[in-house]
Structure formats: C-alpha cells, structure tokens
Amino acid sequence: MKIDPKNPADLSAQIAKAIKDAIISGDLPVDERLPSEAEMAEQFAVSRPTVREALKRLGAQSLIRTQRGATGGAFVNRLRFEDAYGQQITTSTLLLSMNEVSFATACEARYALERACAPLSAERRTADHLATMRAEAHRQSQPGLTDEAFCASDVAFHRALVDAACNPVLSYQLAGAVEAMQPLMNMITFSARSREKIIGYHSAIADALEAQDAAGADAQLAALAAYTQELAQDVFAQRDAARNG
Amino acid sequence: MKIDPKNPADLSAQIAKAIKDAIISGDLPVDERLPSEAEMAEQFAVSRPTVREALKRLGAQSLIRTQRGATGGAFVNRLRFEDAYGQQITTSTLLLSMNEVSFATACEARYALERACAPLSAERRTADHLATMRAEAHRQSQPGLTDEAFCASDVAFHRALVDAACNPVLSYQLAGAVEAMQPLMNMITFSARSREKIIGYHSAIADALEAQDAAGADAQLAALAAYTQELAQDVFAQRDAARNG
DNA sequence: GACGTTTAATTGTCTGACAAATGAAAATTG
DNA sequence: CAATTTTCATTTGTCAGACAATTAAACGTC
Structure with a gap:
C-alpha cells in the first residue's frame, strides 16, 4: 500500500x-x-x-x-445491499436527469429488467410479496390520490415484484432502474381512466404470480410496458403541441 | 441549503x-x-x-x-455513464465478495438480466457488436490461454451482447452484474472440453443475433446459463470433497 | 466484587499559514 | 495599435499545531 x-x-x-x-x-x-x-x-x-x-x-x-x-x-465496512441501494438509486436518478435520457429508453430498460425476473418471481413469490402487491394496487385505487402518491405506490408495487424473485443481486440491480424512473413518471398526469387500466394490469400481474404463471406475468408486464409508453407519448405530444403553438 | x-x-x-x-x-x-x-x-x-x-x-x-x-x-459534474460504470462495478464486486453471495445466486441474476436484453440486442445489433463478439469467441479458442484471460474475454463477449441492445441505461445496469461475476468465474478451472462448449454457445448466440433471431439467442443464453451453473456445481462439489476427505 | 473516577487514545474541528496552479489584467515591446 | 510577456489576484492543495468530544479501558474506592 x-x-x-x-x-x-x-x-x-x-x-x-x-x-x-x-x-x-x-x-x-x-x-x-x-x-x-x-x-x-x-x-x-x-x-x-x-x-x-x-x-x-x-x-x-x-x-x-x-x-x-x-x-x-x-x-x-461490510458493504450491505441496503447501503448500496441508496447510492445506486441516487446515481441512476442523476444519470437519467443529467444525460437527457428519453422516457422511452429508461422505460424500455426498466420493463426489460422487470420481465427478466418475472419467471423467478412467479416461482418464488411468498404470501408477503403478494400481500404487498395487493395492498399497493388497492391504494392506487383510492380516490383523491395525488399523482405523486400514485407513482410512489407504483414504485412500491414493482419493487415487491422484483423482490419476489428472492435474489438479492437482482433486487439490488433493479432498485436503481425502478426507482430512478419515478421522477420521470411524475411528469405524467394520470387520468382516472389510465389509473384504472394500470391497476388492472397490476392486479393481473399479482394474479399471474399467485398462480405461478410465469408466461402470464410476462405478458401482463409487456402489456403494461406498452401502455406506459403509449401514455408517455401522448403526454409528450400534448406538451410539444402546447409549446409550439 | x-x-x-x-x-x-x-x-x-x-x-x-x-x-x-x-x-x-x-x-x-x-x-x-x-x-x-x-x-x-x-x-x-x-x-x-x-x-x-x-x-x-x-x-x-x-x-x-x-x-x-x-x-x-x-x-x-455532469455524471456520465462511463464514470458511473466504474463505481457500479466496484460496488457490485464488493457486494458479492463481502456478503457471501453464492455463485448460483449471482449467476442466476446475471443470466436473467442478459436474457432481458437479448430481444433488443437481436433487433439492434450492429456489425461492430457482432465483430466484437466474434473476435472474443475466437480469442477464447486460442490454445494456451490462461483461465483468467478466458474469463476476461468472456466478460468482453457478454458486454458486447449487452451493449448491442443500444440502451445506455441497460448497459449501465448490467455492467455491474456482468463484471462483478468475473472474480467468481475466476474460481472455476475451465477444461479444454468445457471451453469448447462455452465457445460453441457464444458462436450460437452470435449467429442468432446476426439472424435477428431473438428466441434463438434467448434459448442459447438459457443453455449457457445452465451449463455454467453445472460447471460451478462440479467445481464446488470437488472442492468440498477435497476439504472434507 | 460492584461501582464511580480517571486516563489515554482517537476522531472531529479550528486557526493560520504557505505552495502551486491558473487565468486575467497590466505592462512591455514591436 | 497589436502581440507578447510579466505580474498579480484567486483558488485549491497541503501542512503544522492545537483543542474539544467521545469512548472504553484501567484504576481506585467502598
């Protein structure tokens, strides 16, 4: 040394x-x-x-x-996964905000990674994970929820999905991808209609995981990914239209 | 403030x-x-x-x-992806080495994540990515290559696979998962026979990506994952046997 | 032996200082 | 006037010595 x-x-x-x-x-x-x-x-x-x-x-x-x-x-210091989460999330968030990463790119990465652990989650999910997901889906259906609170609950739902894979390495790697999306998601205004659809996907995902149906969970995640991209596209198109005239 | x-x-x-x-x-x-x-x-x-x-x-x-x-x-400072790679890899490596993460867990995470970007890589791979993968596969076939050099080339191959998805967020998230495995992989001694099999998988993956065959690439990755797990199991079984007897 | 006290070691912080780098302003020169 | 050189002020990087706060162990007392 x-x-x-x-x-x-x-x-x-x-x-x-x-x-x-x-x-x-x-x-x-x-x-x-x-x-x-x-x-x-x-x-x-x-x-x-x-x-x-x-x-x-x-x-x-x-x-x-x-x-x-x-x-x-x-x-x-013994570096623990919990300690590393925070740094990982901070870094990911800053990377997205400072490098003009498009919503589409970040969203694509996030859902690709989540779909990667769907099969494992279907196999290993515990009652705890399912309960968390159900609870978050229920919270999302509460009227009067702000967009921010809706997004926060969305993140919590997806973290439970990831944690259900029971692989700390996966959880660590995905924490950044999932949580760093939150500021981007907060730019979206969720109508009652779109919230309803998202909650529908969430329920379907929880159902599939409960039934240990990996293919079903993957399909629902893919659909949710597509719908999220669609929502974002609408929001950005409207914003651009408003800006240009 | x-x-x-x-x-x-x-x-x-x-x-x-x-x-x-x-x-x-x-x-x-x-x-x-x-x-x-x-x-x-x-x-x-x-x-x-x-x-x-x-x-x-x-x-x-x-x-x-x-x-x-x-x-x-x-x-x-504008945080760049290249800057963040290093920290991500260091942290991932330390997490694995300090938390007694099993080879199986880390390997599972790594291949699950790689399979997540296989479809995107199949769609977007450039000639550059393919050339890198071919070159690394060729290097791996060179006789007299040390196990460490073989592992390093393996990492380079898989990084090219990930980068082929052309999504910087994915590349960043997976850099840690792929590179942090290297010290663990270095614990394995690769026989000529096993190297041959791995190179076969690598070639098949490159072929599938070149043909933009997402399903094929995924299947080959899954097979490679299973084979890697099998190899590791043998190594650890032998080591345990030697220690106990 | 149990309990309070002292003490030594260590980090956390402060003060004041000087060296090195660096760009801008001033001085010099053609 | 233009170009070049010199000077200079600003800022970071480092140093030396000091004191406060914390903490556990050693010590002494009952």
Missing part, C-alpha cells in the same frame, strides 16, 4: 485509491481496523488533514466507517 | 448532504460553480478543512469536480 511518486498534488486521492485497492483485493478484510489517522499520516508522510480527506472519500462510498473514542478508528 | 442544528459532530457530512440534495433537486445545475471553499466556510460557519472534507465526499461520488487556479473551484 504505497503512494506518491513525488507528486504533491492529489495526495488524498492517491491515499484513498491505495486503501480502496487494498479493500477490493481483500488485503484489508471486513471489520479490519485501519491505523489511526496520525499513524497513517506518518506512514504516508503527509499531514493528518490530507489523510482525513482520503478517509472521507472512502466513507462516502461506504467502504469504511469511523468511530470515535479510545478503541475507535476507521474500520473496513 | 442549510445545515447545523447546533450539532457539532458530522459537520462535513451535513454539508455534503446539503450540497448533494441541491444537486439532486436540480437547484444546482450541471457546470454550476460552487462558492469557493473560503466562502462556504463562512456561509456554513465552519472551518475550511471541514468544507474540504465535505467536498471530497462529493468528489468521490463524481458529483463535483475541482479545478485549481484563479477561475477554479468546485463545479457540479
């Missing part, structure tokens, strides 16, 4: 990279305590603030955690 | 969160210049090192970039 070919710039970045590499390679196992800041400062021949900047970089990625006190210090 | 309910701990984390929220909400647009470190220190009523620690946190997530000099400073 060494740094610094006499390059007095980016020292904290170099130190962060050295520690990060050690963690990735397994050289620093989980829960291992790093040397104290003072020790590292001496070891790397830099000042303590520089070491601290490096540690903050790692902390921002949840690679380490710090603890004050006599037995405190910086420890290699 | 405010902080600090008189809580003198985690000041840098609070500042980082405030700025991060401003970026996510769009309050700070891309390429906007943040105030100088000295100004922010005054604004937040903290010292400059504290501000710097906050900025380093954001820099580690590629949310900002910094530049020295007269017109320098910290700027809101």
Whole structure:
C-alpha cells in the first residue's frame, strides 16, 4: 500500500485509491481496523488533514466507517445491499436527469429488467410479496390520490415484484432502474381512466404470480410496458403541441 | 441549503448532504460553480478543512469536480455513464465478495438480466457488436490461454451482447452484474472440453443475433446459463470433497 | 466484587499559514 | 495599435499545531 511518486498534488486521492485497492483485493478484510489517522499520516508522510480527506472519500462510498473514542478508528465496512441501494438509486436518478435520457429508453430498460425476473418471481413469490402487491394496487385505487402518491405506490408495487424473485443481486440491480424512473413518471398526469387500466394490469400481474404463471406475468408486464409508453407519448405530444403553438 | 442544528459532530457530512440534495433537486445545475471553499466556510460557519472534507465526499461520488487556479473551484459534474460504470462495478464486486453471495445466486441474476436484453440486442445489433463478439469467441479458442484471460474475454463477449441492445441505461445496469461475476468465474478451472462448449454457445448466440433471431439467442443464453451453473456445481462439489476427505 | 473516577487514545474541528496552479489584467515591446 | 510577456489576484492543495468530544479501558474506592 504505497503512494506518491513525488507528486504533491492529489495526495488524498492517491491515499484513498491505495486503501480502496487494498479493500477490493481483500488485503484489508471486513471489520479490519485501519491505523489511526496520525499513524497513517506518518506512514504516508503527509499531514493528518490530507489523510482525513482520503478517509472521507472512502466513507462516502461506504467502504469504511469511523468511530470515535479510545478503541475507535476507521474500520473496513461490510458493504450491505441496503447501503448500496441508496447510492445506486441516487446515481441512476442523476444519470437519467443529467444525460437527457428519453422516457422511452429508461422505460424500455426498466420493463426489460422487470420481465427478466418475472419467471423467478412467479416461482418464488411468498404470501408477503403478494400481500404487498395487493395492498399497493388497492391504494392506487383510492380516490383523491395525488399523482405523486400514485407513482410512489407504483414504485412500491414493482419493487415487491422484483423482490419476489428472492435474489438479492437482482433486487439490488433493479432498485436503481425502478426507482430512478419515478421522477420521470411524475411528469405524467394520470387520468382516472389510465389509473384504472394500470391497476388492472397490476392486479393481473399479482394474479399471474399467485398462480405461478410465469408466461402470464410476462405478458401482463409487456402489456403494461406498452401502455406506459403509449401514455408517455401522448403526454409528450400534448406538451410539444402546447409549446409550439 | 442549510445545515447545523447546533450539532457539532458530522459537520462535513451535513454539508455534503446539503450540497448533494441541491444537486439532486436540480437547484444546482450541471457546470454550476460552487462558492469557493473560503466562502462556504463562512456561509456554513465552519472551518475550511471541514468544507474540504465535505467536498471530497462529493468528489468521490463524481458529483463535483475541482479545478485549481484563479477561475477554479468546485463545479457540479455532469455524471456520465462511463464514470458511473466504474463505481457500479466496484460496488457490485464488493457486494458479492463481502456478503457471501453464492455463485448460483449471482449467476442466476446475471443470466436473467442478459436474457432481458437479448430481444433488443437481436433487433439492434450492429456489425461492430457482432465483430466484437466474434473476435472474443475466437480469442477464447486460442490454445494456451490462461483461465483468467478466458474469463476476461468472456466478460468482453457478454458486454458486447449487452451493449448491442443500444440502451445506455441497460448497459449501465448490467455492467455491474456482468463484471462483478468475473472474480467468481475466476474460481472455476475451465477444461479444454468445457471451453469448447462455452465457445460453441457464444458462436450460437452470435449467429442468432446476426439472424435477428431473438428466441434463438434467448434459448442459447438459457443453455449457457445452465451449463455454467453445472460447471460451478462440479467445481464446488470437488472442492468440498477435497476439504472434507 | 460492584461501582464511580480517571486516563489515554482517537476522531472531529479550528486557526493560520504557505505552495502551486491558473487565468486575467497590466505592462512591455514591436 | 497589436502581440507578447510579466505580474498579480484567486483558488485549491497541503501542512503544522492545537483543542474539544467521545469512548472504553484501567484504576481506585467502598
């Protein structure tokens, strides 16, 4: 774990990279305590603030955690799926909003991925997953629900669908795809008619999963994907028309 | 953008969160210049090192970039897919290695996701994608290739397959799933016989994509997934037998 | 032995300073 | 006047030393 070919710039970045590499390679196992800041400062021949900047970089990625006190210090953090969800969602959301990704592209990706776990979900869904999906579908049918609340419930429904695959890796990968869509979905105004249709698809999906009918679930997801795209197209067409004259 | 309910701990984390929220909400647009470190220190009523620690946190997530000099400073960074790939892959790799995710689980997720983009890839693959896949398949047939090089080429093949869907969101989401598998795949020793079979599947996949045969590509991917699982099972069974006896 | 106290170690923060980079303004020169 | 060079102010990157807050272990007392 060494740094610094006499390059007095980016020292904290170099130190962060050295520690990060050690963690990735397994050289620093989980829960291992790093040397104290003072020790590292001496070891790397830099000042303590520089070491601290490096540690903050790692902390921002949840690679380490710090603890004050006599037995405190910086420890290699066990990266948990729950911790990674947040970062994944933030990154996905920013990628979509900063790169002018079209609604169609994001929507296509989302439904392609969801359909990928439909067969697994049909096989493994538990009563819990089904109950969550039913509850969200019911909430979506409540009158007076704002568009935002409708979208939030939609996301919750689809997360349950994904989680029903009982594969944490899949859940993690799809969390970003599903949740990052929410800001885009919020641009759509859902009429009572369109809400009704969407809830119909949701119920049909839950039915298919309950019957462990993978093909049926896939078909309903495909139909929902097509309908969502259609809705969005209408919204954007109207918006463009209003803008142009 | 405010902080600090008189809580003198985690000041840098609070500042980082405030700025991060401003970026996510769009309050700070891309390429906007943040105030100088000295100004922010005054604004937040903290010292400059504290501000710097906050900025380093954001820099580690590629949310900002910094530049020295007269017109320098910290700027809101346009998060690009290429930048996000690296973080996604690192995080996925660590998640797998730190959470004792079984080979079967990771492999299942990976192939489920790849099959999700097979139809799109069949539709949109370009000559470039096909050429890359052919080239990697050919490389895999070279004698004397180490297992690691074989795995690396395997990853390159599958990345081309994913990229052929021509959907950057899909490519981003799947980069982690595909690349994070590499360390796990490296645990497998590939016999000449098994390499031959895998290359056969790869060629068949490339053929199906070239013919825009979505169903065929899906079938070959499914078969490859099953074969990979079978190979892994053998390896782990042998390893367990050796350990126990 | 149980319980309160002290103490040492460690992170979190502050102050003040200097070095290095960098673009803009000013000065110089043709 | 135009082009080039020099100077300079601004900003980040780093350093040194200091103090506060936290925490668990060591210690002392009853």
